[in-house]
Amino acid sequence: MRLIGEALKNVFRKPFTQKYPKVKPLVPEGLRGRVEHDKNKCIYCGLCAKYCPSGAIEVDVKKKIWRYDMGRCLFCSQCEEVCKYMVRKNAITMARDFEHAERKKSRLITIHRKPKPEK
Amino acid sequence: MRGESKEEKAKEKELERQTYSLPVGPQHPMYIEAENLNVYLDGETIVDVDVNVGYLHRGIEELMQRRNYLQNIFVAERICGICSGIHSMTYCQCVENLLGIDIPERAKYIRTLVLELERLHSHFLFLGVVGYEIGMDTVFMYVWKDREHVMDMLEQVSGNRVNYAMPTMGGVRRDIPNHIIPSMLEKLNHLEKRTEYYRKLFLRDRTIIARSRGVGILPKKDVERLSIVGPVARASGVRIDVRMDFPYLKYGDLDWKVIVEKGEDSQARVMVKVLEIFQSISILRQCLKKLPSLDREIKTKVPLAIPKTEAIAIMEAPRGELVYYAMSNGTDRPERMRIRTPSFVNIIYSLPIMLKEQQLADLPIIVASIDPCFSCTDRMTLIDTKSGERKTVDETYLKRLGERRSR
Numbered sequence: 001m002r003l004i005g006e007a008l009k010n011v012f013r014k015p016f017t018q019k020y021p022k023v024k025p026l027v028p029e030g031l032r033g034r035v036e037h038d039k040n041k042c043i044y045c046g047l048c049a050k051y052c053p054s055g056a057i058e059v060d061v062k063k064k065i066w067r068y069d070m071g072r073c074l075f076c077s078q079c080e081e082v083c084k085y086m087v088r089k090n091a092i093t094m095a096r097d098f099e100h101a102e103r104k105k106s107r108l109i110t111i112h113r114k115p116k117p118e119k
Numbered sequence: 120m121r122g123e124s125k126e127e128k129a130k131e132k133e134l135e136r137q138t139y140s141l142p143v144g145p146q147h148p149m150y151i152e153a154e155n156l157n158v159y160l161d162g163e164t165i166v167d168v169d170v171n172v173g174y175l176h177r178g179i180e181e182l183m184q185r186r187n188y189l190q191n192i193f194v195a196e197r198i199c200g201i202c203s204g205i206h207s208m209t210y211c212q213c214v215e216n217l218l219g220i221d222i223p224e225r226a227k228y229i230r231t232l233v234l235e236l237e238r239l240h241s242h243f244l245f246l247g248v249v250g251y252e253i254g255m256d257t258v259f260m261y262v263w264k265d266r267e268h269v270m271d272m273l274e275q276v277s278g279n280r281v282n283y284a285m286p287t288m289g290g291v292r293r294d295i296p297n298h299i300i301p302s303m304l305e306k307l308n309h310l311e312k313r314t315e316y317y318r319k320l321f322l323r324d325r326t327i328i329a330r331s332r333g334v335g336i337l338p339k340k341d342v343e344r345l346s347i348v349g350p351v352a353r354a355s356g357v358r359i360d361v362r363m364d365f366p367y368l369k370y371g372d373l374d375w376k377v378i379v380e381k382g383e384d385s386q387a388r389v390m391v392k393v394l395e396i397f398q399s400i401s402i403l404r405q406c407l408k409k410l411p412s413l414d415r416e417i418k419t420k421v422p423l424a425i426p427k428t429e430a431i432a433i434m435e436a437p438r439g440e441l442v443y444y445a446m447s448n449g450t451d452r453p454e455r456m457r458i459r460t461p462s463f464v465n466i467i468y469s470l471p472i473m474l475k476e477q478q479l480a481d482l483p484i485i486v487a488s489i490d491p492c493f494s495c496t497d498r499m500t501l502i503d504t505k506s507g508e509r510k511t512v513d514e515t516y517l518k519r520l521g522e523r524r525s526r
Contacts, residue, residue, distance in 0.1 A: 029296075031278050078284075
């Protein structure tokens with residue numbers, strides 16, 4: 001008897017799962033999503049590359065090139081912390097968006113060069 | 120694991136002549152120790168078990184010796200997919216012991232909070248797996264639905280569902296905003312209500328009792344002899360818990376007690392975890408209530424290079440005692456890291472005792488009851504040693520066997 005009651009209750013209850021691709025889930029404020037890099041604020045010191053645990057960030061200090069491979073990223077936000085507390089530049093922030101899938105591997109790689117000063 | 124001596128080899132040969140040998144494993148991608156169980160069967164009864172581990176050796180300790188202390192937090196976190204928080208916390212505690220520094224009071228509370236949330240989600244996961252192995256998928260669905268609330272809380276607190284990256288050397292990496300505390304308390308109330316339902320379910324349901332009571336007995340004297348740790352030991356009546364024996368973080372100041380069951384069987388192991396969920400909820404409430412306000416930074420400054428010394432840190436992971444040893448050499452990299460995980464002890468020593476004289480269909484529930492995430496057993500090969508017949512069976516076959524026994 002209890003079984004029927006439970007079954008009826010579940011038939012009329014709305015689903016617990018979310019219809020994901022149509023309805024986007026609410027993510028909390030502090031979610032560690034994609035790494036965003038501001039090429040104007042960055043001083044290309046290379047400290048984020050030094051403290052990246054997986055080698056996702058590579059910095060050419062001389063040529064001023066910042067290279068980021070999302071395929072290797074752990075989303076630990078260590079680079080954000082280093083930039084914020086050690087360099088005090090805030091050039092790297094973690095965006096809240098979480099959909100990173102790409103069809104091509106090359107599209108996971110971001111390369112930023114230092115912009116030339118405007119005259 | 121069987122030794123190399125002549126007598127043991129002869130014994131093994133004799134066993135193989137009399138019985139079937141059934142290799143279980145070695146693929147369990149969910150778990151840190153993918154192991155291979157070589158089960159010797161007489162009909163459906165298990166005569167002996169060989170436990171082989173080492174399939175998932177990733178050289179984590181060597182990896183940690185090649186990275187600096189800050190990077191290692193994230194390497195340590197990826198040792199285990201379920202208890203990721205406890206690994207990074209114990210690592211950080213170990214490095215803090217190397218330096219001999221203390222962390223801010225609020226950071227201690229936040230660490231305790233994250234550890235208990237993790238214990239909550241690990242125990243819920245365990246209850247679901249037990250339901251699944253018995254063949255009651257509804258229990259699995261119900262428990263994992265409630266586990267989502269814990270995952271949401273962890274995501275709110277730390278910014279990620281699985282790898283929290285919460286601690287750092289000298290504190291925690293982010294503060295808990297005060298406005299999320301009421302919603303967390305609400306979720307805890309809901310979870311407590313649900314756990315009360317599961318407690319009754321695992322205590323009274325006829326199918327669960329038939330499948331778990333008296334199955335996989337691990338006597339107290341064997342637990343003490345083989346130094347088995349964690350909930351497995353507590354279910355056999357041994358009062359052992361690092362949180363009580365050597366209080367770390369805030370466990371010494373909070374009001375709680377060690378849960379001990381005297382059943383020694385699979386049901387006792389399940390009940391220990393159910394009761395520990397209540398305990399964790401109570402600890403979480405106390406943490407949220409006592410959370411002191413922030414007086415200065417949430418983390419103290421630490422030097423990146425550590426002078427030559429050595430230290431040890433012990434914590435209670437959801438599965439038992441976890442030990443980290445570190446040795447520094449004056450640079451920003453550790454000279455030596457050593458990690459001892461609880462499941463290693465529990466798997467190798469307890470399984471041969473528990474599985475002896477049991478039915479093959481009870482193997483999944485017995486192995487699941489020590490919480491090694493056995494649910495992802497990929498496939499196994501059935502070898503008839505008498506006729507030399509070879510048959511490959513997969514997880515569904517074992518599950519069907521288990522389901523048939525539930526009826």
